[in-house]
Amino acid sequence: EVQLVESGGGLVQPGRSLRLSCAASGFSFADHAMNWVRQLPGRRLEWIASISRNSASLGYADSVKGRFTISRDNAKNSLYLQMNDLRVEDTAFYFCTKLAQVGATRGDFDNWGRGTLVTVSS
Amino acid sequence: EIVLTQSPDFQSVAPKEKVTITCRASQRVGTALHWYQQKPDQSPKLLIRYASQSVPGVPSRFRGSGSGTDFTLIINSLEAEDAATYYCHQSSSLPLTFGGGTKVEIK
Numbered sequence: 414e415v416q417l418v419e420s421g422g423g424l425v426q427p428g429r430s431l432r433l434s435c436a437a438s439g440f441s442f443a444d445h446a447m448n449w450v451r452q453l454p455g456r457r458l459e460w461i462a463s464i465s466r467n468s469a470s471l472g473y474a475d476s477v478k479g480r481f482t483i484s485r486d487n488a489k490n491s492l493y494l495q496m497n498d499l500r501v502e503d504t505a506f507y508f509c510t511k512l513a514q515v516g517a518t519r520g521d522f523d524n525w526g527r528g529t530l531v532t533v534s535s
Numbered sequence: 536e537i538v539l540t541q542s543p544d545f546q547s548v549a550p551k552e553k554v555t556i557t558c559r560a561s562q563r564v565g566t567a568l569h570w571y572q573q574k575p576d577q578s579p580k581l582l583i584r585y586a587s588q589s590v591p592g593v594p595s596r597f598r599g600s601g602s603g604t605d606f607t608l609i610i611n612s613l614e615a616e617d618a619a620t621y622y623c624h625q626s627s628s629l630p631l632t633f634g635g636g637t638k639v640e641i642k
Contacts, residue, residue: 448631458579458622460631472629508578519626521569521585525578 415439415524417509422529425499435492435509435526443487446470446512448522449494451505459505462494465518477503499533506530537562539623541634549642554610556637558623563603567627570599570608573636574619582621583608615641 421433435447448463462483463472471483482495492509506528513523538561548554558568566586571579581590583599586606596611610617618641623634 456573456620456636458624458633458636460633463629463631474630513581513584519567519629519631521581521624521626522571522579523581523584523590525580527578 417511417524417526419507419509419526419529422507422531424532424534426535427499427501427533429499430497431499431531433494433507433529437490437492442490444515446518447485447492448510449483450508450510453505470518501533504531504533536630537564537625537628537632539625539632539634541623541637543637545638547640547642548613550615551612554613554639556608556621558606558634560604560625564625564627566602567625568606569624571622571624572619579622
């Protein structure tokens, strides 16, 4: 069974940093591109970052470009999101998602973690 | 950026009735359009991939259609467990985007 378990969320002040992790199991992690998607207050979903299976291709939403960095460690079956210079508007649930097709860089997300809540407030 | 506009925002439907949700893209996305279901306090779940392809484990009452800019999700014979918010998502080009969601309530 595929499992994606996020961790690292919490309450943080504006301007500070946070690092999210996603532990993957139940599939060949190194074969799949991964993404971070967040759900903002009001339930809107926003894609924020993607990483190819070998980390050669990265993509970011404009709202986080230059502040957030996506990375992965295939040996540890783990995905990460380093979030710097956090803003109040970054408050959201952050989901780790798996791309369905092996080797693809874009496509449908066939598995989602349960999410981790990040609250940015002074 | 490709904007996805879903309609309606909210729908209240009796059990066994049919639900139709539309998703319109601001640019052509081919069939790179996917549908997700999110129940309260759960993460989204993939329902339909690439506009009309079924997903293993998803009941056959969920059907998708469309291509280009106009897409439809149909739920035939609504069941109580289908109360949820439904989102479309395009993977044609970056940035990946989602529709605003359609909340389906059971009457």
